[in-house]
Amino acid sequence: MNGIVQQQVGTEEAGLAEEPVIVRVSGVKKKYRDVTAVDHVDLEVRRGEFYTLLGPSGSGKTTTLRLIAGFEKPDQGLIELNGADVTKLPPYDRDINTVFQDYALFPHMSVAENVAYGLQTKGVPKDECKERVIEALRMVRLQNFGERKPAELSGGQRQRVGLARAIVNRPKVLLLDEPLGALDLKLRQEMQSELKRIQAEVKITFLYVTHDQEEALTMSDRIAIFNHGRIVQIGTPTDVYEKPADAFIASFVGTSNILHRHGKRFVLRPEKIRIAPLGQLFDEAGLHVEDGRILEAIYVGMFTRYVVALADGTEVTAVRQNFDRTTARFRDAAGTTVQVAWRPDNLFELQ
C-alpha cells in the first residue's frame, strides 16, 4: 500500500486537512532482540486531532507511542514534532506528555504535588504553578482532592490525576496509553466523554492507544489500525468500519460477515442484514434476498443476535433491534427457516 496516499485519507472528512502536521513518524522500525515490534510505520497527526492507534495486543501500537514519547529509540526512521527532528531527544526534552495505563502516580507525593511535578522541573514560578495546578484539578473535577495521596483515590480518580498531571504542562501533544483499560465499563464510558470534553477545552492534540475498537470508533477523528507491527489502514471511524481495507480489519473492527460471491470477497456488517420469517415480505424494494436457517438466536436486550446458515452454507451473523417488548424464548428459534436480505450496495468488496 502506498503510505503517502493513505496519509490523506480521512483528513478532509475530519475537517483537519488545513491544520499543520504536528507529529510525523516516517519509516520507523524497532526490534527487540529478534522480534520486530514496529515495522516501517508512517503516520501524520494534525494539530488538534484526536488520533487513535488501534490494534490487538502485540501489534506495535504501544511501542509506537513509546517511541514518540522518547522512552524507546527507533532502530530506523524519523520522528518529528512540530517540524523538528526529535528522534534522538530524551523524553524530558520533548514537548509531549503521557498518560499511563497504570497511572504511574508518584505514591509518596500528594495529588497536588503530582500535578505540580512537571511545572517544577521546568522552573515555573511558584504562584503560577499553584494557579495552574488548581486549574488542572478543576478541569478533571478533582479540585478538592489536592491534599490526598494517590493511595486514597479510586481507580477513576487516579486516572484523572494522571490526566491533570499531563495537561497542566500544556504539551503540544498528549499521549494516552490505554488510559481507560483498567476501569470498569460504566466508568470507562463516563471517562470517554470526559476525555472528549477536556480535549475540546484544552485544544491539545491527543494521540490515543487502545485495543478497544468501540472506544476508538466513538472518540477518534482518525484511526490508524495496527497489525503485526505495521499500519494496515488509516481513516476516519466510518472509513475503517464501512470500508475496511482487508479481512483482518473487517473482523477486528466490529463484527463482520465475509461473503464469497463470484470469486470475490465482500464484507457485510450484521446490522445491515434484515431478517424475516419465511414468506413475509420485506418493506423495502431492491433488496437482495436469500433463504436461511437460524442456528442460534441470542437475546442481548437492546437487540437480538441471530446466526443464520445461508443456502450455500455460509454462516452470517445478523442483528435485529428489539422494536417491541417480548417474552419470546429465543432458544426455540433455532432451526426456523427464514429469509435474510440486504441492500446490494451495503456489500463492500475486500481487496
Next chain:
Amino acid sequence: METKFARIALAAWVIFVLAFLFVPIILIFVYAFNASNIQSWPIPGLSLRWFVSAWGNQEIRTALGLSLKAGVLATSIAVFLGSSAAFAVHRFDFFGKETVSFMVVLPIALPGIITGMALNSFFVFWGLGLSFWTIVIGHATFCIVIVYNNVIARLRRVPRSLEEASMDLGADAWQTFRRITLPMISTSLVAGALLAFALSFDEVIVTTFTAGAQNTLPLWIFGAIRLGQRLPEVNVVVLFVMSLTFLPVLLAYKLTNQAGPMVK
C-alpha cells in the same frame, strides 16, 4: 476441620518452640541481675552490681567502641556499594549480569569460616597486617549482601513507569533519581543498613580471622566464656548486645512491612 485436640496440640507445640528459642536468653537476662557471682538456680538475690562493674571495665569499653565503629563503617561501605550494585543490576542489561548478581549474594551463603579464612590468607598474602580495617572489610563482605538484597527487592516492586513518568514530565536522570527513585527505596535502604549493622555487631567467625590484637565485643564475650572468667559481666554485656541488635532488627522489620504494596 481441625479438632479441639489438634488445636491444643498445636498451641502446645508453638509454646514449646518459642520456649526452646527464648528460655536460654531469658536465663542470661536473669543472671545479669544476679547478686552472687556463682551461677546457680534460683539466684540468691537481685542486684545491679555487675552492671556497675561491666561499665567500669576498660576492656569492655574498648571492645564496645571498636564494635560500634566497625559496625558503622562496614554498614556505610555496604550502603554505598550494595545499593550501587542493586541499581546497576536492576537498571542495566549487561553481559554477565546474572553472574554478578549471584556473586554479590554469595558471601551470605558461604560459611563464615570460609570467608574468614579466605580473607585472612588474602591479607597475609599481600602483607597487610590484621587491624581495625581488616575487620571492617571482613564485615562489609556480608553487610553488602544485606543492603543489596533489600534494595533490589524494593526496586523490583517500583514500577518502571514511575521513572518514565518523571522523565516525561521534564526531569532528567539525576532529578528522577533524587525525587522519585530514592524516596521510593529509602525505607529499604534504612532497613538494609539496620540489619547490616546488627549482623556486624554480633559477628564472631569472620572477625576471629580478620582481627589482629583487637577485640570486638562478641570476641571479648567469646574469650571470657572460654576462660570461664568474668561470667557475671558477660551476662550484662550479652544483655546489652541483645538489646542493641534487637532494636535495629525490629525497626528494619517494621520498615519493610510498612512500605506495603506499591500504588498501581
